[in-house]
Amino acid sequence: MKILTILGARPQFIKSAVVSSELKKIGLCEEIIVHTGQHYDDNMSNIFFEQLSLQSPKYNLGVGSGTHGYQTGMMMIRLEEVILEEKPTAIIVYGDTNSTLAGSLVAAKLQIKSIHVEAGLRSWNRSMPEEINRVVSDHLADILFSPTETSVTNLINEGISKTKIELVGDVMYDVFLRQESLSKNLNNALEKHNLKRGDYILATLHRAENTDNLDRLKAIITALDMLGQKFQVIVPLHPRTLTKLKANLLVENYRHVSIIEPVGYLEMYELEANSRLICTDSGGVQKEAYFHRVPCVTYRNETEWIELVSSGWNYLVEPTDAESIYRTFLKALETQTASLPTINYGGGKASEEIAKKIVSYKFG
Ligand code: UD1
Ligand code: UDP
Numbered sequence: 001m002k003i004l005t006i007l008g009a010r011p012q013f014i015k016s017a018v019v020s021s022e023l024k025k026i027g028l029c030e031e032i033i034v035h036t037g038q039h040y041d042d043n044m045s046n047i048f049f050e051q052l053s054l055q056s057p058k059y060n061l062g063v064g065s066g067t068h069g070y071q072t073g074m075m076m077i078r079l080e081e082v083i084l085e086e087k088p089t090a091i092i093v094y095g096d097t098n099s100t101l102a103g104s105l106v107a108a109k110l111q112i113k114s115i116h117v118e119a120g121l122r123s124w125n126r127s128m129p130e131e132i133n134r135v136v137s138d139h140l141a142d143i144l145f146s147p148t149e150t151s152v153t154n155l156i157n158e159g160i161s162k163t164k165i166e167l168v169g170d171v172m173y174d175v176f177l178r179q180e181s182l183s184k185n186l187n188n189a190l191e192k193h194n195l196k197r198g199d200y201i202l203a204t205l206h207r208a209e210n211t212d213n214l215d216r217l218k219a220i221i222t223a224l225d226m227l228g229q230k231f232q233v234i235v236p237l238h239p240r241t242l243t244k245l246k247a248n249l250l251v252e253n254y255r256h257v258s259i260i261e262p263v264g265y266l267e268m269y270e271l272e273a274n275s276r277l278i279c280t281d282s283g284g285v286q287k288e289a290y291f292h293r294v295p296c297v298t299y300r301n302e303t304e305w306i307e308l309v310s311s312g313w314n315y316l317v318e319p320t321d322a323e324s325i326y327r328t329f330l331k332a333l334e335t336q337t338a339s340l341p342t343i344n345y346g347g348g349k350a351s352e353e354i355a356k357k358i359v360s361y362k363f364g
Contacts, residue, residue: 001028001029001030001089001090001359001363002029002030002031002032002086002087002088002089003023003029003030003031003032003088003089003090003091003092003358004031004032004034004082004083004086004088004090004091004092005019005020005031005032005033005034005091005092006034006036006079006091006092006093006099006100006102006103007033007034007035007036007057007094007099008035008036008037008038008039008063008075008097008098008099008100009038009039009095009097009099010039010044010045010048010262011094011095011097011172011283011284012094012095012097012099012100013045013048013049013052013054014048014052014172014175014265014284015094015095015117015118015171015172015175016033016054016092016094017048017052017053017054017175018171018174018175018178018350018351019092019117019171019351019354019355020033020054020055021053021351022351022352022354022355022356023355023358023359024055025355026355026356026359028359029089029358029359031055032058032059032086032088033054033055033056033057033058033059034057034058034059034060034061034079034082035057035059035060035061036061036063036075036078036079036098036099036102036103037060037061037062037063037064038063038064038065038071038075038097038098038099040062040064041239041262043261043262043263043264044239044262047264047265048264048265050264051264051265051266052175052265059082061074061075061078061079061082063075063078068098068129071098072098072101072102072105075098075099075102075103076102076105076106079102079103079106080106080109080110083106083107083110083112084110088112089112089113089363090107090112090113090114090115090142090143090358090361090363091103091107091112091113091114091115092114092115092117092358093114093115093116093117093137094116094117094118094171095117095118095130095134095283096118096121096130096131096133096134096137097130097133098129098133100116100133100134100137101132101133101136101137103137104116104136104137104140104141105136105140107140108140113142113143113363114137114140114141114142114143115141115142115143115144115145115358116137116138116141116143116144116145117145117171117354118134118145118146118147118170118171119134119137119138119141119144119145119146119151119155119165120138120144120146120147120148120150120151120152120153120154120155120165121134121147121151121154121283121304121305122134122135122151122154122304123302123303123304124302125301125302127209128207128208128209129208135158138155138158138160139158139160141164142164143164143166143357143358143361144160144164144165144166145166145168145350145353145354145357146165146166146167146168147168147169147170147171147345147346147350148167148170148305148307148344148345149167149344150306150307152165152167166353166354166357168346168349168350168353168354168357169344169345169346169347169348169349169350169353170287170345170346170350171350171351171354172284172287172288172291172345173287173291173345173346173348173350174346174348174349174350174351174352175265176269176288176291177348178348179265179266179269188270189263189267189270189271190270190271190274193234193258193260193271195232195234195271195274196232197274198274198275198276199231199232199276200231200232200233200234200274200275200276201227201231201232201233201234201275201276201277201278201279201329202233202234202235202236202271202272202275202277202278202279203224203233203234203235203257203278203279203280204235204236204237204238204279204280204281204282204285205220205221205224205235205237205238205241205280205281205299206238206240206241206281206282207281207282207300208240209281209300209301210281210299210300210319211238211240211241211244212244214248215320216299216319216320217241217244217245217248217250218250218322219319219320219321219322219325220281220299220319220322220325221245221250221253221254221257222254222322223299223322223323223325223326223329224254224257224279225253225254225255225256225257226256226322226326227256227257227279227326227329228254228255228256228257229256231276232258233256233257233258234257234258234260234271235257235258235259235260236260236261236262236263236268236271237259237260237261237262238262239262242259268288269288272285272288272289272292272294273292273294275292275294276294276333277294277295277296277297277329277332277333278294278295278296278297279296279297279299279329280296280297280298280299281298281299281300281319283303283304283305286298286303286305286308286314287305287308287345289313289314290308290313290314290343291345293337294337295313295314295315295332295333295335295337296308296313296314296315296332297314297315297317297325297328297329297332298314298315298316298317299317299318299319299325300316300318300319301316301318302316303316307343308343311340311341311342311343312335312340312341313335313337313340313343315328315331315332
């Protein structure tokens with residue numbers, strides 16, 4: 001059996017680490033990695049292959065950045081060639097990026113089976129590119145691995161056959177649990193950035209709906225700057241956001257936050273683990289805040305990970321006004337985490353179950 005894994009963006013490298021390692025352990029299939037080239041900076045790509053000991057891609061399609069049509073189209077053209085050449089039994093795609101969409105579409109057209117990991121998440125907001133990508137990938141997939149009961153219900157409500165859906169838990173939780181064994185040497189992130197344990201706030205910001213809307217971008221970064229006047233705020237910034245801040249001459253306006261380059265998974269783990277509050281619009285970082293039992297504020301209108309909000313670990317705030325975002329930060333800082341319920345993201349065995357199901361599946 002030959003499995004072709006299609007990766008392209010930072011969170012996909014991270015998610016694939018555990019599934020690939022479980023596939024290797026079982027040893028019944030050959031896995032080929034294809035990197036679409038969607039993320040290409042060293043600190044957005046190579047660092048994850050090194051830190052998480054990922055198998056090197058056999059193909060790097062080198063697609064890079066561009067409009068959605070250009071990026072997805074180029075990926076499809078180049079992926080088609082690779083799939084025709086390799087003739088895999090099935091492909092695996094992760095999450096909801098343009099690399100996910102391109103992989104699912106090409107496989108469907110070539111009648112190759114497709115496996116979608118992190119299936120069934122919904123924001124119910126079709127203006128998000130990610131929502132389009134995940135809906136299409138889910139509907140084209142032959143096996144759908146879902147992280148939560150809510151995601152399974154979403155798929156069933158959309159008419160996807162129960163026989164295709166497997167509730168396995170969240171692979172990001174597996175990565176989180178295995179961090180120590182995966183790490184060769186922990187970075188000294190706190191020392192490097194002059195941070196005191198439990199006494200700083202970690203923020204990330206990269207969603208298109210926030211970075212590409214100047215009012216939202218200003219509101220979020222102003223609120224972080226207000227927070228920075230009371231606490232140390234560190235922001236490993238996605239290149240997309242830095243480009244937008246520079247284009248709008250905004251970088252200099254925010255003197256009370258420390259903007260740093262994106263960091264590797266291990267450094268991020270350490271920064272998250274020791275923070276007092278996490279502020280983000282990232283899907284993955286929202287969950288990792290909970291894994292570390294750190295309260296979180298998500299500046300978005302909605303989230304796919306609704307359990308985080310209903311359980312009180314995550315506060316959603318519509319990022320239209322700096323004052324209201326700032327007030328939400330202050331409220332979240334008061335969270336009494338000891339009284340909050342735990343959430344079921346699986347028992348850390350999602351990747352093992354996925355690998356077992358794949359190798360025993362009858363691909364007809
Ligand atoms: C993509 C995903 C998003 C995911 C995120 C993870 C889509 C539609 N979006 O968003 O769902 O949350 O990845 O991080 O697939 N850039 C660089 N260097 C890089 C990569 C990007 O400078 O290595 C800059 C470029 O200016 C580029 C911009 O970031 O235009 C956006 O990159 P892109 O991959 O299109 O989308 P992301 O915002 O990263
Ligand atoms: N991450 C990282 N370095 C950073 C920012 C994030 O390693 O500077 C990790 C983070 O710990 C999580 C994943 O990247 O595991 C989340 O990816 P991202 O926020 O880019 O995308 P999303 O999850 O929103 O799709």
